[in-house]
Structures are given as C-alpha cells and as structure tokens.
Amino acid sequence: MTDYSTFFSRDAANFRPSAIRAFAKLINDPNIISFAGGVPSPETFPAEAMSEIAARVIRDRREVSLQYGPTRGLPRLCEGIARICEERRIACTTAGVMVTTGSQQALDLIAHTLLDPGDVVLVELPTYIGGSASFFARSAVLAGVAQDDEGIVPESLDEVASRTKPKLLYTIPNFQNPSGRLMTQARRDAVLKLASKHGFLIIEDDPYGELLYVEGADTTPMKSRDEEGRVIYLGSFSKVLAPGLRCGWILAPGALSTQLEIAKQAADLCSGMLDQSIVDEFCATGALAPQIEKVRAFYRGKRATLIDALSRHFSGRAEWTSAAGGLFTFVTMHDDIDTASRVADAVARGVAFIPGGPFFVDGSGRNTMRLTFAKETDERIQEGIKRLAEVFD
Ligand SMILES: Cc1ncc(COP(=O)(O)O)c(C=O)c1O
The missing domain is CATH 3.40.640.10 (Type I PLP-dependent aspartate aminotransferase-like (Major domain))
Known part of the structure; x- marks a missing residue:
C-alpha cells in the first residue's frame, strides 16, 4: 500500500485535528443532557423566511444566485x-x-x-x-x-x-x-x-x-x-x-x-x-434586527438558568464566567482535577461537557470545562448541572 504520509507537505504534517470535534457525537444522543455543543440552536434559524427567500432568489435571480x-x-x-x-x-x-x-x-x-x-x-x-x-x-x-x-x-x-x-x-x-x-x-x-x-x-x-x-x-x-x-x-x-x-x-x-x-x-x-x-x-x-432580538430572547433565559444552576451546585468548588453574551460559560474547578478524566463518568450519568484543556496552547487549563446553554431546555439544564456536580463530588 502507498504510504501517503511521505507525500504530505511540511504544513500538512502540522495539521491538528480538533480535539473537541471528537465529542460531537455526545451532542446528538437524546439520552444525554449536553452542555458539550459549540453550535447555535436550530430553533433560532429563521427557516420559514429563508425557505421563501431561497425559492425566490433561485426562481427570479438565477443569473446571480446560481x-x-x-x-x-x-x-x-x-x-x-x-x-x-x-x-x-x-x-x-x-x-x-x-x-x-x-x-x-x-x-x-x-x-x-x-x-x-x-x-x-x-x-x-x-x-x-x-x-x-x-x-x-x-x-x-x-x-x-x-x-x-x-x-x-x-x-x-x-x-x-x-x-x-x-x-x-x-x-x-x-x-x-x-x-x-x-x-x-x-x-x-x-x-x-x-x-x-x-x-x-x-x-x-x-x-x-x-x-x-x-x-x-x-x-x-x-x-x-x-x-x-x-x-x-x-x-x-x-x-x-x-x-x-x-x-x-x-x-x-x-x-x-x-x-x-x-x-x-x-x-x-x-x-x-x-x-x-x-x-x-x-x-x-x-429582517436582521428583529431576528437578532429573537435570538437574544431565545438564549437569555437559558443563560440565566445555567448560571443559576451553577451557583446552586458548584459554589465554593469552582468559578465560572458570567457569560453576559455568546453561547458559553467557562468553569474553573478549584481543585486540581483533570476534567477530561471525568468525561466518561459524566456520560455514564447522562450529561456531557467539553474539557477545557484543548483550548489552552500552553498545556494548562486541565481543571476547566466549557458549557453551552444553547441546546437544552431550562429543566434539562437544571437537571444536567445537578448531575455534573455529582460527577465532580
Ligand atoms: C470564535 C469563533 N470564530 C470563528 C468561528 C467560525 O464561524 P463561521 O465560520 O461559522 O463564521 C467560530 C465558530 O464557532 C468561533 O467560535
């Protein structure tokens, strides 16, 4: 068999696969409460308006759109x-x-x-x-x-x-x-x-x-x-x-x-x-300005629910960022725990998160994790943080 690596460019030899894409499969299992995603919620996509626009630009402006x-x-x-x-x-x-x-x-x-x-x-x-x-x-x-x-x-x-x-x-x-x-x-x-x-x-x-x-x-x-x-x-x-x-x-x-x-x-x-x-x-x-308002309204409550659940279950054990915007909060455990070593335990308890280590280019940050509030309902966010706290007990 041909050894293709001998053909790789010097740059290609330096490619790094995403250390967090490996966790992507955890996001879609409905049995797992997932804080692991890095993507927006499909519920925020303006699908109706877009399907109407897509049909129109294809039909009427094909010389541009296609x-x-x-x-x-x-x-x-x-x-x-x-x-x-x-x-x-x-x-x-x-x-x-x-x-x-x-x-x-x-x-x-x-x-x-x-x-x-x-x-x-x-x-x-x-x-x-x-x-x-x-x-x-x-x-x-x-x-x-x-x-x-x-x-x-x-x-x-x-x-x-x-x-x-x-x-x-x-x-x-x-x-x-x-x-x-x-x-x-x-x-x-x-x-x-x-x-x-x-x-x-x-x-x-x-x-x-x-x-x-x-x-x-x-x-x-x-x-x-x-x-x-x-x-x-x-x-x-x-x-x-x-x-x-x-x-x-x-x-x-x-x-x-x-x-x-x-x-x-x-x-x-x-x-x-x-x-x-x-x-x-x-x-x-x-339509953009009202869409942005809708997206903010969609995430605002979820973000508050997640921060509130962290206060109830992680106080004294960790710090987290306030996430005044965006899709994530970042948790730093007070103890010197490697959060990556708890992923399997978390999944066994039906909850998923992204360990923070891969986001640090200097090899630090092993006691951190990224949580998104984008995906789950308020009830599941509360239940998920409760389970996550058990993982770190
Ligand atoms: C900080 C940051 N930059 C860039 C991107 C890439 O976004 P896109 O290529 O969809 O515009 C992302 C996606 O998550 C991101 O978080």
Whole structure:
C-alpha cells in the first residue's frame, strides 16, 4: 500500500485535528443532557423566511444566485455588511469588505497570506480551537497570553510579545469562545497600544458580539479605534442567522485586503452565491434586527438558568464566567482535577461537557470545562448541572 504520509507537505504534517470535534457525537444522543455543543440552536434559524427567500432568489435571480460571483462577494451584501460595521462604530467603506465562506475561511486566508513557518502568533489562554488550527496549519508557533475577567492581561501581552516578537495577535473580545468573556474597553485600548509598541497586527474575531443578554455590556470593537490600521476585523452571520449558510466577512486595511482577495481567488473563486443571495435578501428586507432580538430572547433565559444552576451546585468548588453574551460559560474547578478524566463518568450519568484543556496552547487549563446553554431546555439544564456536580463530588 502507498504510504501517503511521505507525500504530505511540511504544513500538512502540522495539521491538528480538533480535539473537541471528537465529542460531537455526545451532542446528538437524546439520552444525554449536553452542555458539550459549540453550535447555535436550530430553533433560532429563521427557516420559514429563508425557505421563501431561497425559492425566490433561485426562481427570479438565477443569473446571480446560481452563477459564479465576484471574489469579494455580492456587491449589495458587501454594502449591507459595511452598514453593519458602521453600526458597530467602525469607519468603513464597501470596498474594504470581503465576504468569506464563514469567518473560519477568513482565519485560513489570513494565516496563508501572513504567516511563514516559525512565525509567532499570540493567542488568548484559552482560545478558539478553529483559530489555532488555521495557524498551526501554516506551521506557525503559538504563544499564549493570560486573560482575566477583564480580558487580555496587558502585562502578560507585553512580556510575551517582548520575548517572542509576534507577527499577529488573535483575539475574540466579545463573549469569547470558549470563555464567554467580554474584554473591557480599557483593556482593548491597552492591547492596541501594545500592538503599536511591538509592531504586530491584530485579528479581531467578532462572531458573538450581537448575542448579548444583559444591559450595559460594551461590545464596541477595537477596530473602531484602529488609528494605525493594525486590526483585521472578522464578522459572521453564523450565530445570528444560520451557520450552514457559511457567510462571514473580513474588513482589512488597503493593500492587505487586496492580497487576501487574491488568496481567496485561489481558495474558492467566490463564496457560495446562493448563500450570499439568501443572506443579502434577508438583510435587505430589514429582517436582521428583529431576528437578532429573537435570538437574544431565545438564549437569555437559558443563560440565566445555567448560571443559576451553577451557583446552586458548584459554589465554593469552582468559578465560572458570567457569560453576559455568546453561547458559553467557562468553569474553573478549584481543585486540581483533570476534567477530561471525568468525561466518561459524566456520560455514564447522562450529561456531557467539553474539557477545557484543548483550548489552552500552553498545556494548562486541565481543571476547566466549557458549557453551552444553547441546546437544552431550562429543566434539562437544571437537571444536567445537578448531575455534573455529582460527577465532580
Ligand atoms: C470564535 C469563533 N470564530 C470563528 C468561528 C467560525 O464561524 P463561521 O465560520 O461559522 O463564521 C467560530 C465558530 O464557532 C468561533 O467560535
């Protein structure tokens, strides 16, 4: 038999399979109360409106919706995205927007365009595994930066940047996956200053900013104060509409934006035109704002139920993030327990969670776990946390 590994590129030899996708099968077993998912609830998908729009754009606009399109994206959708960015207080033009096949593709294109083997990328401890995977796939070296409840710790960023001379910092300031944390505006300013001091670029990944459940949370992106053009801003429709539509975007400064467009030409010519046509039409009819309200209302109560159940069953034994938005809370056990070693026990008791270790690039975080409130009903969330507490007794 042919040994294909001898044909793999050096980059391919560095590919890392997702350590959490392995848990995906636990999500769909109805006998298991699952906090393990990382996906939005299908109940939030505006399926009726979308099926009507899909039929219409296929029937009436086949020359657009079923045809190849511009690499940068459907022009009216790019305009709509520029308006969305402006509402988030980012000064931007339609020409600066490029639609991507989900923000995951944005991460891959940026990694391909900016990274040589051995280049250093700073990531938060913990960070989104799909982001790390894109950087590892270009043979980058990942260095972790400490976070606390206000976001990235500036002293840690300064120290690690001095030591490692990074090209990029990857950050998710709004309701981070996996931690659910919201970075304060003061910390965002400190991060921008340090980028200028050390000369690195910032990827600001913002798929969760619209999913906020409390008053007074300030989600204003760093990009809104990016005076030196150091921030590459990523957005996505996955969490507010539907991830199956694979529709995200990059907002990048001038020449970098052109280079990313050329990278995208080689990657897929253009993102799916049917997906873009549906999202474009949905936004153009003014349906996005009420949809976002519906999604917030759907998750708000579940989030409160989960936090309340944690207070009842884990007080004194663990800390957890408040998850003022997004889809996750992150639990840190006080004891030095490796949560991964309890997964089998949890499943035997009919409850599933994601151990936090894989989200830490420095091998720490074994006493943490990620819980989503997206999937289960209030009753099952309460029962599930009770069972989880028994697992850690
Ligand atoms: C932080 C973060 N970035 C990017 C993505 C990818 O999203 P999509 O490609 O669906 O836009 C996800 C998905 O869960 C995520 O959590």
